[in-house]
Amino acid sequence: MKKSALVIPLIVIAGAILVSSVFIVDEREKALVLQFGQIKAVKEEPGLAFKLPLIQEVVRYDDRILSIDTDPIEVTPSDDRRLVVDAFARYRITDVEQFRRAVGLGGERAAEDRLEGILNPQIRAVLGSDGVTSNTILSADRAQLMARITAQARARAAPLGLEVIDVRLKQTALPEQNLEATFARMRAEREREAADEIARGEEAAQRVRAAADRTVVELVSEATRDAEVTRGEADAQRNGIFAEAFGADQEFFEFYRSLTAYQRSLKGENSMLVLSPDSEFFDYLNSDQPREADR
Structure with a gap:
């Protein structure tokens, strides 16, 4: 009786230790095994993995393509016509070990803050460079500008263990204070065109x-x-x-x-x-x- 009374708790403890030493890596994620905050193993392949119970812990990161929306910012192209733009980017974590060392305990939220700090300066730099006008930004040539922003952002995000896949502008608009002046100028141009058409019509009517x-x-x-x-x-x-x-x-x-x-x-x-x-x-x-x- 005394032996069975001791065996059962030992079995339970052994089972608990075994369960706590096994973890599953999903195919949509990558995992790091940490021991006292230090990286001991990187688990990138899906399936069963092991760690030391009580001493080691597992930190998981998303292995899928993620997205981030930047806050609207003002840019000034070479024609001095200010625009308000906001963008979104697609990225993924390619090096979880480097990612952990770069962002620490902040995880993906801290990484997005760091990434937005990379994207906004690159957007300002490219859209404000020589030869880039507001018409260029609003035309089909914008794709080339986005490719430049993506390439520069990818190079600066690499030390974070991130790969920037694509950057796109969501919205391009005039600042609120410029809208009224722009609308007034457009209205004046349309009224002038209408007056010219009326004058040409009157001239044609007189001839007829x-x-x-x-x-x-x-x-x-x-x-x-x-x-x-x-x-x-x-x-x-x-x-x-x-x-x-x-x-x-x-x-x-x-x-x-x-x-x-x-x-x-x-x-x-x-x-x-x-x-x-x-x-x-x-x-x-x-x-x-x-x-x-x-x-």
Whole structure:
């Protein structure tokens, strides 16, 4: 009984010691075995690993590609047009032993602070270098600028045990104090362009209107000329008919001309003529006898 009572606690203690000496390294991470703060082993391969219980501890670091977003900063390109930019970077821990020595107990949070301190100066240096204007930053040439920033940041992050994979600008905007002035300048440019378009439109309208007026005058002149010619021809034809009628029957011609004179003179409801009773104007109304041809 006494032996079994001693064996069971020993088994439990041995099991606890065995369990505490075994740990698993996930495929998404790397691990360091530390003894009193000193690095004793680096575990990069996934699977089971061992450490001394109670004396050694395991610190794990992410082996995946990580990302960091930088705070917005102001940059001044060579055209002195200030811009506010913020970026994001992709990085990974490549050397956990060097990483541990560089950041100590701070871990990934301290590494991101150090990395942001590397990225922001490189962004300012590249975007503010000679020949880089705001138009370059806002155009497709920005990819080349990002490649330069990535290369410089990668070289400065290597002592931290980090590899900077890529750096990209998320946002490029004007500072708040410059927005209103920029909008006012853009508005003035658009208004000037609109005024130019209106002036060109008015000029074109005047040309079209002048051409239309000239066409109207020409058409009216031609129509008036044709009408006068037609009227002259009609008058000549009418006079010819009158002459023929007068020659054929003088009495009938005088009768017809008298009726025409009556029709034209007695138009309207209040027409009035003051004539002598023996006037020849009413010869055909006063008598039903035809006048003699010699009268």
